[in-house]
């Protein structure tokens with residue numbers, strides 16, 4: 001049996017929506033993007049949502065808008081995809097890496113210890129779709145002693161008067177904290193709509209604006225929309241209107257708008273997202289039910305009274321194995337036709353960051369999580385029989401490598 005790791009969910013409704021866009025004569029940013037923004041807004045309860053062409057580009061734009069620059073620091077977990085830190089570096093600032101806990105998440109205390117007078121933002125990462133504790137993180141950045149350390153250097157920073165909380169919600173579309181969408185707690189959350197994500201536009205990102213008073217989120221949306229279009233006062237659709245040719249450029253913006261042809265895919269998917277999420281939950285729960293029978297497996301964090309996942313990944317860990325035994329297990333699993341993955345190689349282990357002086361020894365929990373982790377396939381199209389097969393394949397791989405060590 002061949003089981004891919006994460007194929008996109010493409011059904012007839014997706015095909016129909018894409019075809020309709022092709023036939024409409026308008027394929028770049030236009031009505032489909034607006035509709036997708038409205039649908040994300042309805043789903044999350046966040047009124048102002050801006051779609052862009054990736055999480056990465058959206059994060060760079062938000063940090064630039066915040067006025068993050070050389071000499072500034074932004075706190076990120078060491079255990080994430082590099083885009084989280086690269087966005088910071090593209091603004092000239094320093095990503096300050098913090099170790100994670102056994103649930104793969106940055107902690108409030110970790111953030112507290114990393115805050116300096118240079119800190120402008122913190123980017124917690126909802127690893128695997130498991131949301132960070134944004135209530136506590138927001139409380140921390142609002143503490144009088146933490147606010148007193150903050151040195152605002154841009155108009156936006158002055159308006160906010162504290163460290164900005166930007167959620168890396170790349171994995172967590174549909175995740176909840178205290179029964180509300182996790183995005184309604186942080187200042188800004190950015191979803192990734194990349195091909196392997198729960199909701200996709202092939203490539204894409206969605207920025208949810210939830211800025212506190214005295215911000216006007218609609219004004220921020222309008223400004224950022226222009227910023228995502230070269231700082232141009234009119235989008236292509238408006239310029240395309242008869243007589244609508246004249247425009248102005250009012251800032252050195254980026255060119256990171258989402259095209260309608262991409263939005264069409266996400267639009268078809270979001271209309272059935274409740275179903276898609278329930279299917280992911282089915283797979284997640286079935287894995288947990290089958291894997292918990294073996295004491296050598298460590299299951300990922302499970303929904304509780306205050307948090308629920310978007311089930312983006314199933315990050316299984318195996319107790320008491322080394323990194324090379326984990327690698328051997330993946331090779332064994334591959335022999336049975338099952339594609340698995342590892343999330344993530346901690347950033348300090350990657351050449352770029354190592355060369356900059358980050359050292360994995362400073363992040364023991366990130367290394368421990370990584371060295372024992374195997375991400376199992378999880379997506380709506382997986383059948384229960386396939387899940388049973390995957391569990392059998394993983395269990396046999398463990399038996400093989402553990403018997404080899406006796």
Ligand SMILES: Cc1ncc(COP(=O)(O)O)c(C=O)c1O
Nearest residue numbers: 054055056081083170192193194
């Ligand atoms: C945690 C995390 N943050 C950010 C990104 C970047 O997303 P994108 O590919 O949409 O730029 C990813 C992508 O995999 C991710 O996993």
